[in-house]
Amino acid sequence: MSEFRLPLGEWVSLLVNWLQDDGSGIFEAIGTVVETFSGGIEDGLSAVPVWLFIGAVAALGLWRKGWAFAGFCVLAFGVIVTTGFWDQTVETLALIISATVISLLMGVPLGIWSASSKRVETIVRPTLDFMQTMPAFVYLIPAAMLFGLGRVPGVLATVIFSMPPAVRLTALGIRQVNKEQVEAGISFGCTPAQLLFKVQIPGAMPSILAGVNQTIMMALSMVIIASMVGAGGLGNDVLAGISRLDVGLGFESGLGVVLLAIMLDRLTESFGERRAKRPKRGS
C-alpha cells in the first residue's frame, strides 16, 4: 500500500479560504441581499396576528382542498400555538419561503435553459446529482465560513440543497411538452420567447409545480438542519432536544415540523393538480 493520499479536502478548503479572502466583497453583498430579503419576510409574517394567519391558511385550505383540510389546518396551528412553538414556526416558515423563492428564481430559468441546450444539460445534470447526494450537513461548513453564522448561511445552504428538483422538473416538463404543440407554436410564427411563454411554460406547468412542491419540502428538511449554523426556528428546539436528550421537547418541536410539512405539501400539491385537471372538467 502506498502512503499517497489525494488531498482533495485540502484543495476544497484552500478554495474556500481563497474565496473568503479575495471574494469577501461579493459575499458581503450577497449576504446583505439575502439577509434583507429573508429578514423582511420574517418581519412581515410575524407582524400578522396569529388569528388572522390561521384564518388565512384555513381559508386557503378550504378553497383548495375542502372543509376537512381547513379543519385540519386550524387544529394543527392550534397544537403549535398551545405547545408554545408559534414564533419558531413562523421563523421556520420565513426561512422556507425565502429559500424557496431564491431556489425557484434560479432553478426555473436554469431548467428552461438546460431543456433547450444539450451542452448546458451535460453540465447541469451531474452538478445537480452532486448537489442532491452530498450529505446536507456538508453545505453548512463552507456556508458558515463564507457568511458567518446566522440566517444567511442557513438560507443559502438550503437554496443549494433544495434547488435540484426545481431545475430538474422544469427541464423535464419543458422537454415533455407535446411535440406537435411546439410545432404548432413555431408554425404560427412564434418567436423563441413567445414559444416559451405561450406554449412551453404553460405546457410544462404541472411538472414545474411538482418541482415547486418538492423544492419546498426539501427546503423544510434542510431548514431544520440549518439551525446548526444558527438559522433559528423549530430546528433550534429539535437540536436542543437532541443535545439535552429531552424527548418531550424533541417530540413537540418535531411535531411542529411534521404539521407544517403536511400543510405545505397538500397546499402546493393542490395547485399542480388543478392545473393538470382543469380542462377535463365539464362546463
Place this chain on the structure above:
Amino acid sequence: MEVVSEAQAPDTVSGEEGRVRSGAAAEDKLVVRNLYKIFGNRPEVALQMLREGRDKDEILKETGQVVGVRDASFTVKKGEIFVIMGLSGSGKSTLIRLLNRLIEPSAGEVVVDGVNVAAMSKSKLLEMRRHDMSMVFQSFALLPQRTVLDNAAFGLEVRGVARDERERRAMEVLDQVGLASFAKSYPAQLSGGMQQRVGLARALASNPSIMLMDEAFSALDPLRRTEMQDVLVNLQREHSRTVIFVSHDLDEALRIGDRICIMEGGRVVQVGTSDDILERPADDYVRAFFRGVDVSKYMTAGTVAQKEQVTIFDRPEELVGGIHAALERLRLYDRDYGFVLDQHQKVLGVVSVESLIRCRETGAHRLRDALLPELGATVPSSLPIEDLIRIVVASPCPLPVVDENGRYVGAVTKTVLLTKLSKGVAP
C-alpha cells in the same frame, strides 16, 4: 443554401402534367426543386453519397445519417388540394415540414410565390408563417390550457393583433367550422372531430393562402373524417386556398386530392391526378399502393372513354352524299352505330346502319334526318363509373362521352368498360 443540380429528378415527376379541377390557367403557387433533408450531423457526406447513387440504407449503415427526403421536385398550383401519400417512413411529414421550415432543408429550394423559403431570413420566415402559411396537425396540437376561442385566436395573438380584433376574427372562423357556441369550452371537453375543427379554425384565422395539413384527419373515425373532408373542401374552394395534405389513407387522397404525389423512401415517385396514377402507375411501388383500391369508385366516364367509334361530321354544305359517306364509313369500320358531330365537336346524335338505309330509301339527304331520336343521350366525362355502368348496360349502342363544354371526348361500350374495370382492380 446549396442547390444540388447534378442529381436528376426521376422523369415520372412532372408536376405540369396534372390538370387542375378548379381553374383553367392556374398559376404555380409553390415550387419545390431538388429538395433534400438529411438527419444527422454530417449532411454533406450523405448528400455526396446520394449524388454517387448510393441508397438510403447504405448511407445509414456507413455514416449513420438518415435520408428523410431526397431530391423532391414538384409544383403545386394555386387553389388546388395537393395530397402527399406514401407508406410510413417514406418522408411525408418531413417533406411537409420542409415547406414552412419546421425542419431545415439540407439542400434545394422551396419557392412560394416566387420567393425561396429555404433561403429566407429569420424575420421574413416569421412573417410568412404568420400571414401566408398555416398548419393543421394530426394530434390537433391545441393548447389545453386555453379556451377554444383563445386557441383559434392563437396565430393572431402571436402576430400582435389586439384582443378585440383577434377575438372577433376567431369567432368568425369558429362560426365557419360550426363551433361558435363552444368558444368558451376547453379543448379536452370536445370530441376529436370538434377539436380538429378548432385546429382548422386556428389555421384559417390568419387567412393564409397555403395550408399545410399533416395527416390532419387520420385520428378521426371514418364518419367524422368524411365530414371534415367536406368542411375542408368547402372552405378551400370558397377562398381558393392552396392545401397541401399529407395522408396515408388512399380513400382520402382520391376523394379530396386534385393531384396526388406518391413518395417512397424519401423520393417522390409520381405526381399526377388520381386518374393519371390509377391509369398509368409509374412503377410497381405505385401499382402495389393502389392494389385493392376499388377503382370503380374513382374512375369516371372520361377515364374509360375511347375514341374507337366512328364519328361523322354534319357539315351543312355536304347536303348530298352525307348519308352515303356515313354508311360507307360504318361498313369500313364494321360498326352498327356512328356519332354525328357538328363543327365544334358537339354531339348531335347517333345514327345506325338501319336508320341510314331507311333515310336513303325515303330519299332524305340530310344526316340529321337519320338521327335516332331514342338514342344519342350523352354522358358527362366526370360521371363516376358506378353510375355509368347502369346506363351502359341499358343502352343498345355505345355512349358518347362529352367534356364540360359538350365536346366529344370518346365513347364507352360494355366491352371497353368491362376490360377497364378488370384491369383496374387486378393490375
